[in-house]
Amino acid sequence: MDLDDIERKWQREWADNNVFEPEPDQRQSYLVSSAFPYTNGPPHMGHVRTYGTADVLARYKRMRGFNVLFPMGYHVTGTPVLAQSKRIKNKDQLLINDLKRFRISDEDIEKMEDPLYLASYFIEVFRKAFHDLGLSIDWRRQLVSIDPKFSKFIEWQFSILNANGLLIKGKHPVGWCPNENNAVGMHDTKGDTEPEIEEMLGIKFQAENRDYKIVCATYRPETLHGVTNIFVKYGAQYVICEVNGERLCLSSSAADKLAYQAGVKVISEIDSADLLNGRYINPKTGASIPALPGFFVDEAFGTGIVMSVPAHAPFDYTALLELGKKGSEAAANINPIKVIELEGPAKGKDIPSVAYIDVETATGNPNVDAIEEATKKQYKEELRSGVMLVGDYKGLKVKDARDRMWKDLIASKDAFAVYVIANNATCRCSFSVVVKIVDDQWFLNYGDEKWKVKAREALKNTRILPEKLRPTFEGALEWINLRAVARAQGLGTKFPLDNTKIIEPLSDSTIYISLYTIWHIISDVDSEKLTHEFFDYVYLGKGDAEAVSKATGIPYETVKRSKESFDYWYAFTSRHSGAELIFNHLTMYIFNHAIVFGSKYWPKQIAINGTVLSEGEKMSKSLGNTVDVKEAVSRHGADVTRFMVVCSADLFGDSEYNNDAANGIKERLEYIDSIAGNISLYEPSELKHIDYWLYSKLNGKVIAVTDAMEKLELRAASTSVLYDSVIELKRYFLRGGNNQVVIAEYISTLALLLGPLVPHFSEELWHKMKNETFVAKEKWPAANESMLSSKIETEEELVDRMIDDSKHVLELVRKKGKQPQEIKYIVASEYKYILNNELAKDKNAKRVIDMIKSGELENTYSLKFDIQKCIEFASSMAKHVNIVRTIETNPADQYDVINDAKGYIEKETGCRISTELEDVSKSSKASSSTPLKPGIEAI
RNA sequence: GCAGGGGUGGCAGAGUUUGGCCAAAUGCGACGGGCUUAGGACCCGUUUCCUUUGUGGAUGCGAGAGUUCAAAUCUCUCCCCCUGCACCA
DSSP states (O other): OOHHHHHHHHHHHHHHTTTTOOOOOSSOEEEEEEOOOBOSSOOOHHHHHHHHHHHHHHHHHHHTTOEEEOOOEEBOOBSHHHHHHHHHHTTOHHHHHHHHHTTOOHHHHHHTTSHHHHHHHHHHHHHHHHHHTTOOOOGGGOEETTSHHHHHHHHHHHHHHHHTTOEEEEEEEEEEETTTTEEOOGGGBGGGOOOOEEEEEEEEEEETTSSOEEEEEESOGGGGGGOOEEEEOTTOEEEEEEETTEEEEEEHHHHHHHTTTSOEEEEEEEEHHHHHHOEEEOTTTOOEEEEEEOTTOOTTSTTSEEEEOTTTOHHHHHHHHHHHHTTOHHHHTOOOOOOEEOSGGGTTOSSGGGGTSOHHHHSSSOOHHHHHHHHHHHHHHHHHHOEEOSSTTTTSBHHHHHHHHHHHHHHTTSEEEEEEETTOOBBTTSOBOEEEEEEEEEEEETTOHHHHHHHHHHHHTSEEESGGGHHHHHHHHHHOOEEEOEESSSBSOEETTEEEEEEOTTTTSSSTHHHHTTTTTSTTSOGGGOOHHHHHHHHHOOSOHHHHHHHHOOOHHHHHHHHHHHHHHTTSEEEEEEGGGIIIIIHHHHHHHHHHSOGGGSOOEEEEEOOEEETTEEOOGGGTOOOOHHHHHHHHOHHHHHIIIIISSOTTSOEEEOHHHHHHHHHHHHHHHHHHHTGGGOBOOOOOHHHHHHHHHHHHHHHHHHHHHHTTOHHHHHIIIIIIHHHHHHHHHHTTOOBHHHHHHHHHHHHHHHTTTSHHHHHHHHHHTTOOSOGGGSOOOOOOGGGOOHHHHHHHHHHHHHHHHHHHHHHHHHHTTOOOOEEEEEEOOHHHHHHHHHHHHHOOHHHHHHHHHHTHHHHHHTOOOOHHHHHHHHHHHHTTGGGOOOOOOOHHHHHHHHHHTHHHHHHHHSSEEEEEEGGGOOOTTGGGOBTTBOEEEEO
């Protein structure tokens, strides 16, 4: 079986027969789409996961009789493509080596200095990969997000957003490079780290007898009552500067950074020694406190000045101990002020921070890591369990007190917000990222209540797969507020209200899916003709086709067909992506649909898939365990790769890419294929027990797989359809199954069930079974419920259990030196079955024993019972009454089943076997027989 | 911190909605055996402990407590892990 040949063959057949190029018809439409990929590099396994999942659904729904459209587009707007080209231009060796690893020629790499070339190069790589994976895409509708027609559409969308008053202007903190003077996102930093912006509070302390205030940056204003002193960095440069008409003191480097957040004018320099000589007034308590040198103070972080709360901050306490040891009288005189009572080890302690640090070793040569650890622990516990002991918010929880204090201090102008980069993000140009307040930023106002109401409504009517993610969606919907929508740089559509800006690239891709419905229809239309009137008509039904045609110059037929196509395809959509898009794209997808379209065209279904691991590890460049899609397909084939990545985990679970898994899949496909190839070795014959068993299994499988596919529980589906099938087929043959009709039906049905999962293989298998249609267009199999039999399946389990038990018995007998040649099975008497089923009814042994004694049992079943034996048996079963279940079979059937499986049992045990009924047996094991567990005597 | 999702055997991962064939599917791994010149593949067995002419017992599903005849499954408390927290695609 050459998987490569098979795959190429069927891809050709599908294309030649336009199998995946649907047009509106009488059937129910079903539009499956995945968030289009960002093409600044080649595809990876995560792409296979998302697009493969969408393809499985598309193929399944097609077989269920829906008219399915699966389109594809590419996203290239924004800065990543530009950043990538720039890095190539700068001969960034790291990136160039990466590209070379993908066998991209030097010539092409050089051409990639042009961002458009880079984008189109990878678009082609993606297209080829998706084709080779056999995705059932309608390639006529392929679109790119920088197409002029795409831009016309986005302009139209923004005109609607603007008309609804959702575009507003305001201030906003962003990561900023002071060297390059532009906003810095993740792909602009070394190591691709997202600059983490945190808000601190800068609290002003008036310097006694001076004309300035010092500014302490803190995360914990609620501890202000516990401040005992100020810490500055000894030897660092400080400055006095004018900020909003006020003279403030902070470190020189902090002043540089703050200049990006407020007007800062440096007046004079001041030495740290000067600061240490002063005293300062706590704005809340009015206390006069000294300044001391703190070993841990970083003059470049925050304001370079720290307020000291030794009772609640391990660093502060350690620093005081340290100074005291060195003979600082001022430090030795300071008494920590406890302002919070908390649970945990510090409960009841006068100085809570002592509970978190090792006082003996903390001083001398302070272990910064250990203090860091202690700080985290104490902060956490105080936040969780702390209660304020003093101040305005006495009795309040720390969290609430903090929030209020924060607001109070800002309101009374005793403090202001200081933004810091918490994770030391560094621009690729090697300058540290700072926080800049942009004050003419355009936002899309997702906080608008009217809009949120619509979005909630839309979400409520959307099916989320898996359903357990709904709370996450609900959270995201409430949380999303202002979103900066225009950027200074990047590819994309110009922002209509400010032509110097570009629409931010997540905002230009929220409702573009609707474009797929008309893209091939408007392919010849000049983008300039795509006016608001056109989109108003096609998407909103405003006006009429004739007028629109006249106004725009677009042919009447094109206008009309566009509208019909949209109406048809957009009535049902299923959207697919990874979980990382829930908080941005998918939420915006819901919001934008809710405001732009009528509710008929709102989202219907959103499916979220998990990620792909390699040997249990996340795939990442730094680990060097990423897998190139092209390479995976050439090594394992498209079907195996898809199956492994898409179907070996449930929708939201992580799937695993590795060679063992691939081989396991391939072997099973080959096994199924070999059965199909040998079908002529079998002949039709009368149906036997094992034939009925296989039918029962097959029909049960159809039900189970259908159920799983409806919920996109692909692991469950694939386990049943591939792994279990192989086990069932092997058992069937082992048990002497050889009926050509049964085998053929089983394999043919399997071919159909495998259609969505391993499409190429299933076509091949289907045709091997003498079918001439495409599985891709075939009808999904329906279960024949009359062929389901739990009785027959139970009986087969019985046979296996008998064999297991027999082997065990044989082993024990052989240990005793005997060499048994024969096994005698004794089928339990009918009264045991009856008692079992009586007990199964209500698990009440007493009732059953009463029935026996009273004779009610005999009456009910019109049988003569041996009362003594019945009571014995019922009592023995009473011990396990909780696991007793109803048995559908009876002694006569069991007798037949054992005889039917005679050859199989003899082969497995290596012994001759015989069967007799307990009632006539003289065997010593006769009485130990129970229903489903015949007595076994090895002779 | 806030929000969401989780913690099951050597590993991965079912089972939890609807408590009871659950010592717990399935796959992988490991060990022993068969087959083979050998390896691979394949087949059989073992893989918590004890017991044994079998179908028995103990312990057990993050920790602890509770409800119940019966708990991986229900309730409460705690611990731990993962993801997101924004202008970045």
